[in-house]
Amino acid sequence: MSLYHSATGSQSPHCIHALGIGKTGAYMVEALLRTGEIEDMLDDPRARFTGLAVDIGEQDMHELKEYAGGFTQRLEEREIPTDRHQVRTVALETPSSEELRTSLNRWREYLKMEYPRYYWNPNYEPWLPADMEMPKPGESCPRAIAKAIYGHYYYGGDKTLEKELDLFVESINKTKLPSMVLVFFSLAGGTGSGMVVDMVRHLSNVKLGRRIPVIGIGVLPFSGDEEHAGGTAALYPVINEIDCMLDDEKNQGVMAVWGDLYKNPFTGGFLALPQEHSWQRLSQYTKTGVPTIRDGLRKGVTRKFVDDSFTRFVVQDYGRLLFKMLRPAGFTGAPHERNISGDRAWTIYDVAKYTHPGVEVLPGEPRGKWREVVGKWIGYIPKWSGLKEGFKTDYIEVNTVGPREMWNDTLQKKLESVLGEYLLDGDDGTLVTTNGEFFDELTCYSNIVIPGVAKTDLTAFYAARDAYDQIEDWDTKLMMHSWLLDLGVILSEQSIRFDGMAGECIWGCACWVVVPHAAIRGDAPGSADITEVQGAHIAPMVQTVVPTP
Template sequence: MSLSLYHSATGKQAPHCIHAIGIGKAGTYMVDALLRTGEIEDLLEDKRARFTALSVDIGDQDQQQFRNYGQGFLERLEGRDIPSDRAQIRTVSMEVPSRDDLFAKLRRYREYLKIEYPRYYWNPNYEPWLPEDVEMPEADRGRMVEGTTVASTEHIPRAVSKAIYNTEYYEDGPVAQALEEFAESVKKTKQLPSIILICFGLGGGTGSGIVVDLARHIANVKLGRRIPVVGVGVLPHSGDPEENRGGNLFATLNELDCMLDEEKNQGVQAVWGDLYNNPFTGGFFALPQEHSLQRVQRYAKTSEGMSDPGIREGQAHRTAGKYVADCFMRYVAQDYGRELFKVMRPMGMTGAPHEASHATDRYWTLFDVAKLMHPGVQVLPGEPMGKWREAVSEWIGYIPQWSGLKEGFKTDYIEAHTFAPRAVWNDTVQQKLEDTLNEFLLPGDDGTLNTTLGEAFDELTVLSDIIIPGVARTDLNVFWEAREKYDQMSWDEKLLAHSWLLDLGTMLSEPSTRFEGMAGECIWGCACWVVVPYEALRGDAPVSANRLEATQSFIAEALDTVVEIPDLSTSK
């Protein structure tokens, strides 16, 4: 039966078309999973459906796999007699320009912003935000490991990535054309609703440096905020390079928080206008990888005599990231995209205005892939089932430790979608999962845990997709670790760690030089700032204790309008 968008009789919606943009290495690898796992072509069996995928990167070293998967995807469509013109898969790789060429374009930057936003203030103090002596990185470098070329693209600072992307975009380069084609493909999906994912690494310099502008260009400019745009930020793990876990992560989290947090975002718009409204209209997922990494590393021990001692470690890192990407994207495509739409409701993003949950300062949602079993680790097929369950229960117990959430975090709602062989999961293991997740929940009936159980795709896999809405930036352990590292950086290093609002002269994570107590240092010495208290940006100001408290505060005035019903049991 072909269902309408909102089928009130069954509570089941029409299929949702998934479209995705991957920025940088981590973002591209996330979208790889949509092309690899096979669920999207199932969605395209519906003749009304379309699929659009785009990889944006500086250099193309990390896009070859995406291209290969894309070609295989189109071949599978052909094998199923699905017209390939209902799938659009593109890559765009930007070259690193010379410093002189880049600065020449940046000096014209005010003209670009004036065209995009007529209310833009033509600042006479404007000059390029990059230091004159900034070193331009090499985009494509690689090394041979055991006969395989391993990408080793030089780390590109966020401020440099921003400059490369925006000059390409405003000069009508290939990236501008690619985004226009992406938006046009989404618009062609007229008979079914669409959801757009924008995926990137929170710790790197390319994805996090570009996304703050690209998301605005897609959501606010190209599509006029008509289609839900969901941010998907991959958190760094303990094995990532230091630059991915350094002070630049503090600036990234602050910039995203000033989009997601309603009050902070209003403070940005108060100075710079509604073009800087939160572009993530469908919410934001933060994806920790630590649980997956820790499980894989127990298997991938370095072997003596191996020519490159780091190869097993590198394999473990890639396997863990791939596992998280596959699990997340399988969830996204589950039930033809309906499941993603439904889980966006507890995030407060897809309900009708009268039923929306306003989490104010708690709009981050954690999607934690808890990898509970790995082939060949701790237990083998044929051993007693009690040993299997003991191993799974042990790794369930690590969820709080490797979720990345600060001790004492509480929320009002959690979902856990478990996949296991039918012979492994039982009431004992289920109870262990519930007891562990209840540590995050408010007590009594104020906390809700929703769990499901599905069969894993093989006999050696046990995992649980744990979805935790109501997270604040300050609930993430990496926020405090990154803040400490940020404070040790020089001023120039801090500048290069920023991206959003740099073109407006505002260094968001520094205090305002003109307005005491406010955030946003003006790099040109004038009055560029944001109406966001510096204490709040640093994470030192109080935040709501939990999402329930945040919501209660938001609706406080409306509570007086609630109609009280007398006890009808005593009426005659």
């Protein structure tokens, strides 16, 4: 197919490239390869697929490695040149405390090389204590350490990670079709969330020069989850660091002090994936067997289901659906049609699962019973979407997968009425629904895409803030941070020098950000909804609007 069909307006395929960090990251890259569509895409000589997974230790990379091997074989069988894809896995070794120290001591040189306008702070000291105990292999890694390990391998020694990013970008640059890059990680894990903040800056702003949409995919924890380094409290700095990238005003406030290299690297937007709905549905299962094994299975099934549903969605229609879907979310539009999202740049991507084979209703039972169950679980969407009550937006897109003989008008109406609660009244709110089918007869779920979300709309934000506030120890709080630590800034704490501002300076000097601390806390008055944000932004232009008869 040609790049652009002028008669139908149909676009060319969009190639998807994926960077996965931490365990979730690796499994998401694997899920992409498993879809089958990626190899179909590579039938086109202009197409390429690039995958890179980075983690500390290789304990969570075996499946991806194995699957990548099988993927190459399948390409060979289909006589698709295998050099159209590149999938690499990097399992970093935990450096010793002394090795890490060497890198930390040289950090200013690194930053100066990266960014000539970097302010050479004479007070600089490593943000980790000299006697820092390193996490054991396979243990969850605190964010502040994950950041140091990332930099150790990106800037220091053989520059392993910089070389990996170069290879990744080289492969993207060789692609002759439009590309999108997905950056996968868990918002709850230490390694992924600790490394992503620097890695995505390097990828998007340094290596790609902001030319290609880089889309962040942050997976949210669920209620049955195990705790990772920092526990629930660590999610507070994680959300704030990402929010200070996504929200234009906060991002300006960071750039005002630290320069434009800190411009939002997520040029294609940011999707947060709640897992609670799937967890609730998939954990209502048999009570037999060994509890710990059963529990492990349920968690595994939930995560895999979310991975699969998401990746199956993004590969649809050769990536075109994702590209089009990001447009109403304020990204991937042409410059003249783009509008600002202000504090509402987050998008929720909720995988709502309605059925679970063998639970509550069995194959062969009347359809009415099936629909009753599905209808009930549609009703649970607001309970587990991760959004606060009262949230409103102007656009929702939902793609429902279900057997053709099951989905009917009753279910459709129920879905519309439940999601309608999130929409602005009347013609200001738009709901787009599409339907697809799954290869088995029992699976029914919706992918619900909700743009226009502020961090303060996330129930997880306040839960994390409460947990963070319980912590009194300053060092413990520091370990939950990552993004600006090397610049001396603890983002989620109050500036000491500048009244009412955020960013406590580690060295007691004047490192800070021009963001009110109340906005970090989520206490500053926010916008009412996305329409209000955009309305204010275009107000001066609206005066030039010409009426027609």
